[in-house]
Amino acid sequence: MAAIIRAENLTHIYGQGMPDAATAIENLNFEIEEGEFVGLIGSTGSGKSTLINHFNGILKPTTGKLYVDGQDMWADPKQIRKFRFLVGLVFQYPEYQLFEETVEKDIAYGPTNMGLSPQEIAQRVQQAAQLCEIDSEMLKKSPFELSGGQKRRVAIAGVIAMRPRVLVLDEPAAGLDPEGRDNILSQIKAYHKETKTTVVLVSHSMEDIAKYADKVIVMNQSKIAMYDTTEKIFARAQELLQMGLSVPQVTKIFLKLRELGIDVPTDVYTIPYAVKTILAAKAAKEGGKV
Ligand SMILES: Nc1ncnc2c1ncn2[C@@H]1O[C@H](COP(=O)(O)OP(=O)(O)OP(=O)(O)O)[C@@H](O)[C@H]1O
Ligand SMILES: [Mg+2]
Known part of the structure; x- marks a missing residue:
């Protein structure tokens, strides 16, 4: 299988040239194969969010390159928009980004931006809502009437409705109760199985990574410390503990x-x-x- 994402010497320095410059990711080389479910773990500040924000062009590499579907993302910066649709990013606490008057309009926001026909938009909204278990009653509600877990599902549906080739989620279960966590994560897993979409899941929870990911990237101090199948990663439990991570x-x-x-x-x-x-x-x- 071909790599859908490939990083070549990828480095990001915040505030480069300033006295407080911080290297958040340093010289990363790796690839993610299309169709995989990859977990991304690492302690606070190890560079996880910085890394994934490169996947759809929210951040630009300071040096190095990122290839999506074989194309150098920044070869022509005017083309960056197209990568925003190829790679769908669900931010941490995405419910704060819901702003439309109904759930339906919120889910339609991405596909509308893509310039799709009204029929196509309606169809995608329906499908994404179904995948995220959002019923027709909920579609008519204001996002502000929903519970935390429901809002989160709406935000994820909005990204899924763009039908990205890669779905990237930054701590999608953070702050939810155990039932909410299981709901969201098993839905993402089901979506992955059904559509074969590549999924990158950032999580602090080793239990969640163990349960859902096929491969795991471990970040430590701006670098990739390990990248292997879930089984092989957890066989190195001692090293994970030494990095301050749990197992x-x-x-x-x-x-x-x-x-x-x-x-x-x-x-x-x-x-x-x-x-x-x-x-x-x-x-x-x-x-x-x-
Ligand atoms: N906008 C920014 N400006 C300056 N430094 C930043 C910025 N965002 C992150 N950093 C720094 O870059 C490093 C990596 O941060 P990043 O947010 O990518 O880590 P993370 O692994 O996602 O952490 P967490 O688990 O807490 O979400 C940290 O040292 C952080 O302080
Ligand atoms: Mg983060």
């Missing part, structure tokens, strides 16, 4: 078991896999006794 609860338990000298695999990060491992060990032990 899923179940991974912590298995790490402890190893410390106690019990021979269990290092790459356990989901509960179903943990159960399978324990049952297999138990069966082996019982088999040994006979």
Whole structure:
């Protein structure tokens, strides 16, 4: 599969040349394959938001290049608009950006900007609303009448309605209760499965990353510290902890078991896999006794 996003020596310095210049991302080289679900983790200030804000041209690289669908994004700055539609970005706390008088109009905002026909816009709004479980009653409401979780779903639907090739979400579950979190994230996962859209999910929650991502990028101090399959990332739990990150609860338990000298695999990060491992060990032990 081809890379939908590719970074080449990507560097961003805020306030370059000023006394308070800060290098937020430094010399990043990586690619994201089309159709993948990639988790992005890293401690506060490691550069996650700075990185993803390059994906649709909100930020311009200080040096280095970013290719989207094989095209150098900044080769012609006049063309940057087109990348805003190719890569859909859902900001952190996107509900603050809802401003239209109805939910329906808010979802239609992006497709309207793309210059699509009214029929096409209506169709996209319908589909995006359905994917985000927004019913026809909610479509007629003012965004301000909705709960936090509902607002968030409306904001995500607005980006989905543009049918981007890549959907990037910055902490989409932040500030929601556990039920709200699960709702949003499983909807994103279902959307990914159904449409095969590439998804980049920024999250502080290792449990969420473990549950939803196929690959994980770990950022540490402006650099990419690790980039691998979720399984291989959590097999390096000790290193993640050293970076000040956490690991899923179940991974912590298995790490402890190893410390106690019990021979269990290092790459356990989901509960179903943990159960399978324990049952297999138990069966082996019982088999040994006979
Ligand atoms: N607009 C800005 N001007 C100056 N410095 C900035 C700006 N935005 C971010 N920074 C700095 O760049 C670095 C990376 O910040 P960034 O917001 O990308 O991190 P992050 O990984 O998204 O953090 P968080 O998990 O808190 O969202 C930090 O040192 C931050 O202080
Ligand atoms: Mg951030």
